[in-house]
Amino acid sequence: MTQTTERVELRQAPADDRPWQTVVWNDPVNLMSYVSYVFRSYFGMPADRAERLMLRVHTEGRAVVASGAREEMERHVEAMHDYGLWATVQRDGA
Amino acid sequence: MRAFTRRRHGYLTRLDAAEATLLRSLAGQLGGLLEPLTAPGAAGSGPGGMGGLSEPGGLSGPGGIDGLDGLVFGGSEAPPEDSALARLLPDAYRDDVEASREWRRMTERGLASRKAANARVVLATAVSGDVLLGEEEAQAWLRTLTDLRLVVADRLGILDEDGPPDGDGPSTADEQSRALAEVYDWLGFAQESLVRAVDR
Numbered sequence: 001m002t003q004t005t006e007r008v009e010l011r012q013a014p015a016d017d018r019p020w021q022t023v024v025w026n027d028p029v030n031l032m033s034y035v036s037y038v039f040r041s042y043f044g045m046p047a048d049r050a051e052r053l054m055l056r057v058h059t060e061g062r063a064v065v066a067s068g069a070r071e072e073m074e075r076h077v078e079a080m081h082d083y084g085l086w087a088t089v090q091r092d093g094a
Numbered sequence: 095m096r097a098f099t100r101r102r103h104g105y106l107t108r109l110d111a112a113e114a115t116l117l118r119s120l121a122g123q124l125g126g127l128l129e130p131l132t133a134p135g136a137a138g139s140g141p142g143g144m145g146g147l148s149e150p151g152g153l154s155g156p157g158g159i160d161g162l163d164g165l166v167f168g169g170s171e172a173p174p175e176d177s178a179l180a181r182l183l184p185d186a187y188r189d190d191v192e193a194s195r196e197w198r199r200m201t202e203r204g205l206a207s208r209k210a211a212n213a214r215v216v217l218a219t220a221v222s223g224d225v226l227l228g229e230e231e232a233q234a235w236l237r238t239l240t241d242l243r244l245v246v247a248d249r250l251g252i253l254d255e256d257g258p259p260d261g262d263g264p265s266t267a268d269e270q271s272r273a274l275a276e277v278y279d280w281l282g283f284a285q286e287s288l289v290r291a292v293d294r
Contacts (some may be wrong), residue, residue: 029247037293077186084240086184
């Protein structure tokens with residue numbers, strides 16, 4: 001092995017540090033009771049938070065339901081689609 | 095049907111013969127709609143899959159990279175052309191076509207397979223008379239009822255929460271729309287009551 005003398009810069013540029021988010025979108029079909037149930041049972045949200053986010057989806061058209069690593073957000077999206085909700089992955093601030 | 099109630103051994107409802115037949119028919123149709131997307135090298139674009147076996151050149155074939163890729167993932171990359179299917183299997187990224195395609199390639203087949211499996215549970219358990227669902231069966235029903243409502247809504251052209259658009263006059267198309275609208279409402283009742291029973 002060669003001796004390395006340079007320090008390897010592992011930190012990404014500041015712009016890449018923005019976390020990823022899972023966003024749930026409103027649709028005219030899904031029942032409010034069902035959306036709230038999904039937030040509680042899948043994400044383990046307490047009832048009042050689930051209700052608040054469900055209402056935000058309903059009234060504002062969308063809500064951020066999770067934030068973190070990209071792969072994790074993609075898994076959440078897949079789970080939401082399993083339940084019949086529509087969710088997408090985005091960068092924070094998008 | 096009666097609203098679902100939670101009992102000691104599961105979730106109980108009662109379907110009459112017409113309701114059971116309807117629900118089984120819908121579940122069967124949903125399975126049929128999903129089925130092409132559950133096979134390796136399924137519909138749509140994608141480099142892998144069994145289609146690669148017939149491509150000249152390249153590494154296609156069981157021992158080749160393309161062939162293996164198709165067997166493992168085999169998902170398409172483009173959204174389904176059918177608008178109802180596209181709603182069941184939507185994009186994961188709104189503003190990044192490449193990321194959406196990659197994610198779809200990795201996940202679509204699994205999603206379609208799980209939805210098809212849920213529909214088969216409903217097909218097997220939607221009987222006339224008393225219906226008692228265990229926990230897993232109830233979860234399959236919850237997801238299938240939702241998927242069915244999404245498909246029916248698409249066919250009805252439901253764009254907002256006011257529900258199905260009103261038909262004009264007694265044409266055949268409107269008869270069908272009215273029947274579909276009744277199905278949509280019935281599915282909504284079933285879904286709401288099951289959510290309430292499960293979500294105590």
